[in-house]
Amino acid sequence: MSQRIEFDNVVQRFRIIRERPDTLRELFSKLYRRGEPGFYDFLALKGVSFRIGDGESVGIIGRNGSGKSTLLKIIAGVYKASSGRVSIQGKVAALIELAAGFHPELTGRENILLNGLLMGLKRREIKEREQAIIDFAEVGQFIDSPVKQYSSGMFMRLGFAIAIQVDPEILLMDEILAVGDGPFQKKCLDRIDEFRSQGKTTILVSHDMSAIRAHCRRALLINEGRLIADGDAAEVIAVYEELQAKIIGATDGKAHSAEVLVS
C-alpha cells in the first residue's frame, strides 16, 4: 500500500491580528505608537504526524476549533504548513460548495468548464464528463441559463456534481452531507462509496459520528491542535465521546465558566 498523505510534525501558525492594519493609515498609526505588538501567534496545529495510505477511508473528528478544517486545508493545498513536512501524492479534490467559483452571469455549462479548470481538470476531461455532471446535478434544461437564475439548491448541486466528477485519488469532505434533499444526498453517498470501492482515499471531517462509523474504517482525533488518537474508527470515537463527556462534566461542575473552556 503506497502512501498518499504524509504529515511529519506539521505546525500551522496563524498570526492573529488584534486590529489588522488593513489600510496604510492604520499601518502608519501602528508604527507611530510602537510598543505592544499588534498580533499574536495562534497554533492551529501543534506538531501533527500521521500517514494515510492508498485506499484508506479516514474520518477526522474533534471539537470545534480543534484544527480539523485546518488539517483538511493543508491537505487540499490551500494552506502551506508553517513548519514540518507535508507530502501529498495524487490529485486531491475537496467536496465543498463551490459557489465561490461560480460566476452568476455565466451559464451552468460555462461554469462547469471554468470550475473544472479551476479544480485542475483539462478542457478535454471536462467535456467528457459534462453530461455526467449535468445529469448528476439534476439541473436539466437550465444548464444553458445563467446560474444567477438557479435556485439555491440547483446552485449547490451543480457545484457538488462538478467536484464529485473530478475523480481524484484523494477525496476530501467537510460536513458534506448537508447538500440537497434526501435523494440527492443518497446519490452522493452512493458515489462516495463507489469511489471508495475503487480503492481511492477518502477523508471525511464530521461531527456526525454515525457518518464516520458508516464511511470510515480509521479515524483521527484532533484536540487543541494535537493528534490524540489514531486508529480503528470505533475505538477513536469511543475516546472522543469520553473526552466530550469529561468536558461536559467539567462544565457542569464549574457552572458558569463555559467560556473559559472555549478559549
Next chain:
Amino acid sequence: MSIFSLLAEIQHNRELIWALALKELHIRYKRSALGFLWSLLNPLLMMIILSVVFSTIVRIGVKQYAIFLMSALLPWTFMSQTLAYSAESIVGNGELLKKIHVAKTVFPIAAVLSNVINFLLSMIPLLLLMLALRFPFHWTWFYLPVPFLGLVLFTTGCALFCSAANVFFRDVAHILQVVISAWFYASPVMYSLDFVPDRYRIFFRANPMAYILHGFRNGIYYGTVPSMASIAMSIGVGLVALVLGYAFFRRMQDSFVFYL
C-alpha cells in the same frame, strides 16, 4: 531563473488562463446590446472625438494629431486598464482561494491576457481611422511586435506586483489610480519629447513607459525604427519589471490566504 518557473506555470495552466480571460471579456460586454462590438466602437468613438477636437478646436502644431496621439494612447490605455483590473484580481477571487488550491498567478495573468485581446482589437479602429484620414501605412508596423513585447512584459510585472500588494494593503488599488494619472501626464502620450526642454528630458529617461511608447509612436506615426539603445531599453525595462514583480508575488503568495 524565476522567469522560467513563471512560464512553466502559465504553460501548465494555459486552458484555465484562457477561460478566465474570456470570462472577463464576456462579462464586460454581457448585458449590452452591441456586446463585443463595444471593444471596437469605444476606441473608435474616442478617436473620432479626439481628431475632431484637435483638428478644429484645439490646434496643435502636429500633423494628424489624432494618429500621433492614438499611437501612444492605445498602449498606455492597455497598461493602465490592465493594472486597474489586476490589482483586484487576487482580492476579488479571495473566496475561491480560501477553498481550493490553484496557481495564484492565473488571476493577474488572465487580467493581462483579456486586456491584450482588447488592445489588439483596438488596433482595428486605429487602422480604420488611418484609412479615413489617408494616413500612410509605414513598413515599420512590422517592427511593432518589439515594443509590444516590452509593453506586455512590463505590464505583467507591474500587474503581479499590484495584485499581490493589494492583498495586504487595500489602499494599493486607490493609490494606483492617482499614480497612473500623474504618470500619464509625465509620459510622452499627449506630447512628444521634442516639446520638452532639454534640461527636463533626463526625467523621461527614468520613465520605463517612455521607451515603450517611443517604439509604438515611431513605428505607427513617424515610420521610423528607434535607436538600438531605445529598443534595448524597452525590452530591458519589461524584463526587469517582470523579474521583480514575479519575485515579489512568489514571496508573498503563500500568505495571501491569511489576508483574504
